[in-house]
Amino acid sequence: MKLIKHDTIPASYCDADVKLSVVGAFQIVEDLVTEMMGELSIDGLVCMNTYKAMWIFVRNRIEMRHSLAWKEPYTAECYISSIGKAKLNVDTVLKNAENAVALASRLELCAVDLKTMKLRKTETVGLDGRIIAEEAECEIKYERGKFIPDQCLDTVTVRSSDIDYCHHTNNISYIRYLMNQRAAAEHSRRPVRVIEVQYAGQTHEGDELQICSCKGTNENKGREYYAIRHNDEIVLNCLVVRDGKPDKEIDADDPYMQETIAEALEGIYSGHGGPFGSVIVKDGVIVGRGHNMVLANTDSTAHGEIIAIRDAEKKLGTYDLSGCVLYTTGEPCPMCLYAVLWANIDKVYYGCTIKDNAEIGFRDEIFDELSGGREALKEYLTCIDRDACLKLFKVYRKMKHGTY
Numbered sequence: 001m002k003l004i005k006h007d008t009i010p011a012s013y014c015d016a017d018v019k020l021s022v023v024g025a026f027q028i029v030e031d032l033v034t035e036m037m038g039e040l041s042i043d044g045l046v047c048m049n050t051y052k053a054m055w056i057f058v059r060n061r062i063e064m065r066h067s068l069a070w071k072e073p074y075t076a077e078c079y080i081s082s083i084g085k086a087k088l089n090v091d092t093v094l095k096n097a098e099n100a101v102a103l104a105s106r107l108e109l110c111a112v113d114l115k116t117m118k119l120r121k122t123e124t125v126g127l128d129g130r131i132i133a134e135e136a137e138c139e140i141k142y143e144r145g146k147f148i149p150d151q152c153l154d155t156v157t158v159r160s161s162d163i164d165y166c167h168h169t170n171n172i173s174y175i176r177y178l179m180n181q182r183a184a185a186e187h188s189r190r191p192v193r194v195i196e197v198q199y200a201g202q203t204h205e206g207d208e209l210q211i212c213s214c215k216g217t218n219e220n221k222g223r224e225y226y227a228i229r230h231n232d233e234i235v236l237n238c239l240v241v242r243d244g245k246p247d248k249e250i251d252a253d254d255p256y257m258q259e260t261i262a263e264a265l266e267g268i269y270s271g272h273g274g275p276f277g278s279v280i281v282k283d284g285v286i287v288g289r290g291h292n293m294v295l296a297n298t299d300s301t302a303h304g305e306i307i308a309i310r311d312a313e314k315k316l317g318t319y320d321l322s323g324c325v326l327y328t329t330g331e332p333c334p335m336c337l338y339a340v341l342w343a344n345i346d347k348v349y350y351g352c353t354i355k356d357n358a359e360i361g362f363r364d365e366i367f368d369e370l371s372g373g374r375e376a377l378k379e380y381l382t383c384i385d386r387d388a389c390l391k392l393f394k395v396y397r398k399m400k401h402g403t404y
């Protein structure tokens with residue numbers, strides 16, 4: 001039996017780029033598998049009541065072959081692709097409107113006896129020949145990696161919202177912990193193509209988990225190995241394969257400046273313009289962002305600050321950005337400075353100074369002298385994370401782009 005569904009990508013499963021996120025992909029796959037198992041009467045409830053056992057996720061590989069955007073229609077097929085003595089594989093394939101495979105997933109499940117907590121034979125948990133495996137539609141192969149934790153990246157505490165109906169940590173929450181290690185801009189610049197997860201243990205509310213990178217991670221080749229540990233025991237292993245090359249490590253002290261740098265990097269790697277990114281923050285939330293688009297738009301006024309102001313005003317539905325703070329990698333030029341004032345922005349934090357902008361060949365300083373300097377705005381403009389932003393400028397300089 002194949003479960004076939006026609007649907008569109010919901011906004012809640014999308015990332016900042018309004019494309020299906022990795023977390024959203026796991027959610028879609030899990031929903032479809034749960035529904036298909038329900039149709040076959042081997043869902044959690046039936047198994048608990050009838051067979052006194054439970055199917056648990058062991059491994060899942062998801063290949064994002066084409067991106068799917070919000071509202072984009074897709075056709076999903078979900079079916080059992082193999083039944084072994086102690087495990088079964090469930091494949092899920094999502095095809096886009098052109099009938100191309102956009103997402104392919106293989107999920108391996110094992111049944112556990114609820115009394116002994118030992119593995120059960122599949123034939124004793126509903127797969128007694130009454131259900132037969134379908135021929136696999138896609139080539140999906142698991143990879144075997146060695147996961148030796150190397151460095152602890154983060155520590156998270158499992159909260160009640162991370163818990164599933166069995167009082168264990170939700171599989172999707174684990175993916176969320178892993179994906180949260182990267183800024184939104186990096187996810188969009190270097191999308192995940194493959195993610196393979198092995199579940200080795202379970203955790204519960206209040207547990208403190210360590211998110212670790214593992215030996216063998218080679219970001220230049222787009223391969224990352226992670227492990228999630230609890231009390232020195234690995235509970236989850238994960239392989240991530242991404243597109244593109246990693247960012248040079250630039251660490252800002254201020255988290256908003258970190259996002260601003262990520263925004264600027266996205267711009268320079270895309271060839272959009274200079275190393276200037278901006279984000280606008282209101283009540284702790286980023287409400288607008290943009291990077292220099294002078295080259296991409298053939299528009300000498302498309303500075304990062306202007307793009308971010310337009311983005312925030314459109315999102316908030318107002319031309320009055322009172323209560324907002326602007327972060328920018330380079331001290332604003334006179335044009336942007338006055339645009340920021342026109343927008344009623346409360347305060348500006350910048351990384352590199354106007355002199356630093358001049359050092360890499362931009363003409364801000366000349367225009368600033370022409371407009372009479374900025375002594376009167378000393379309190380309004382504050383320099384933070386200059387070192388981190390200088391590193392960003394260095395990356396740009398190495399790329400040998402032009403200035404204007």
Ligand SMILES: [Zn+2]
Nearest residue numbers: 303332333336
């Ligand atoms: Zn400007």
